Amino acid sequence: MNKFNARKLIFRVIVILSLLVAAYFIIPVSMPLLFAGISAFFLEPIVMFFKRRWKMSRKIAVAFIYIVSVMVISIICYLSITQIMSQIILLSKQAPYYISKLSDMWLHMQENISKYTEDFPPEVSASLQKTTMDFIKKVEEFFLSFFNYSKVSAFFSEIPSLFISLLVYMIALFLFMLDLPKLKQITYKYLKPNTAKKIKIILNRLKDATFGYMKAHLFVSFIIGGVTLIGLLLIQPKYAITMTIIIWLIDIVPFLGSIIILAPWGLYHLLMGNTAIAVKLFILAAILLIIRRVVEPKLMGDHIGLSTLPTLIAMFIGLQLFGIIGLLVGPFVIIFFIALKETGVIKLNFKI
Known part of the structure; x- marks a missing residue:
């Protein structure tokens, strides 16, 4: 490498590092x-x-x-x-009332926990009560x-x-x-004409995938909203419409889900002794979770241009590596990789 190329390389490295620091x-x-x-x-x-x-x-x-x-x-x-x-x-304004209700609810929960565990061996009963109390605390x-x-x-x-x-x-x-x-x-x-053309293809691919993701997620949320309304009309008709709207609004946010409402609601009824309602709410939460995990990858794959299996794998690996954000990031990483491959930026023409 001659001195001119070395200086050019050093200059590019300095520029890139400066841009990264500035960013x-x-x-x-x-x-x-x-x-x-x-x-x-x-x-x-x-x-x-x-x-x-x-x-x-x-x-x-x-x-x-x-x-x-x-x-x-x-x-x-x-x-x-x-x-x-x-x-x-x-x-x-209502803080004193809620404080007194919470005290009554706490005593009632303690009585129910003791009642549920009274037939267990003493060691198991004590351990379960301690675990439950620690969790509530x-x-x-x-x-x-x-x-x-x-x-x-x-x-x-x-x-x-x-x-x-x-x-x-x-x-x-x-x-x-x-x-x-x-x-x-x-x-x-x-940009060079060839580079500009590749970037346009990649951006259009990502844009189509984003709109596809939004449409698929909205469609899944409407399905979950309908199932939630039917389920709550059978479980607790008094709060069915109000809670369905709340659950739908929360579920439509990509990083949240209906289980955030239904699980604490079911736990509350379980601790208050309403076992039948609690079990029904837990079953409804499980059904909604299954719908999202089974239907969502299929719809996502159809709308963002991936088959169901790569979409499911990308969402699962993204979840394991990056948490909840990975559910959204995973499929887009694969789409970005495919776009790079289609434009020739990445070439995988090899055989083993």
């Missing part, structure tokens, strides 16, 4: 801008659809979609904040530590900065949506 410090404080750019990228097909379908100019199409987005975000924020504040005020400590004064105060102190971030996000979203074609042209100007 390490800049990205955490630029999350609203980053999310705005990503949102604009995924809203671009909708903008193009409006332009083609109703012969709109780009500015009018962007303005229309932006206004609708602002209205939806504003309604969600308004409802969320008003509900949180009203619930906090209501909770503060940990749950109690968790809630007390989670809802303590300092954390509640810290949460409310973050609200102004969240509003500022939201405002920056909304302004940046409009500007990104408006100037996205220009930004693409500027980016592709610094």
Whole structure:
């Protein structure tokens, strides 16, 4: 290697390291801008659809979609904040009542635990009671530590900065949506034609997979919502509609699930002595979990362009390696790998 090539290599390494260091410090404080750019990228097909379908100019199409987005975000924020504040005020007024009810419930749970374990051998009975009490105590400590004064105060102190971030996000979203074609042209100007073509293919593949994922997840959530409504109408009709809406809203979030509501609800009835209702709720939770784990990989595979088996393997390995986030990341890693292979960036033409 001559001196010129060595200097060129050193210069490239320095530039790459400098960019990585800059990204390490800049990205955490630029999350609203980053999310705005990503949102604009995924809203671009909708903008193009409006332009083609109703012969709109780009500015009018962007303005229309932006206004609708602002209205939806504003309604969600308004409802969320008003509900949180009203619930906090209501909770503060009814705190003495809830404290007395919790004391009664605690005594009732202790009686039920003793009743359930009275026919067991003394050692087993003592061990089960101790394990149950330790678990309940940990749950109690968790809630007390989670809802303590300092954390509640810290949460409310973050609200102004969240509003500022939201405002920056909304302004940046409009500007990104408006100037996205220009930004693409500027980016592709610094790329070779072949490289630009490959990047376009990869981005289109990931974009199609993202929309496919969203459609599949929404469809699964509607199935789970329907099954939940039928199940709760048979178990506890009084709360069926309200709890179905709550479970559906929680289940539609990719990283959460219906079991977060049904499992504690069933545990509560079990400790209160309502064994039949508890068993039914546990069975409903198991059915919903089976639906999600069996139906979801099939629908995900159909909508994101993978067969069921690779989707299931990717979701399972992603879960094992990265936790809940891996359920979402896993399939996209395979899609990204396939896109790289299709564009020739990765070549696997070998035989053993």
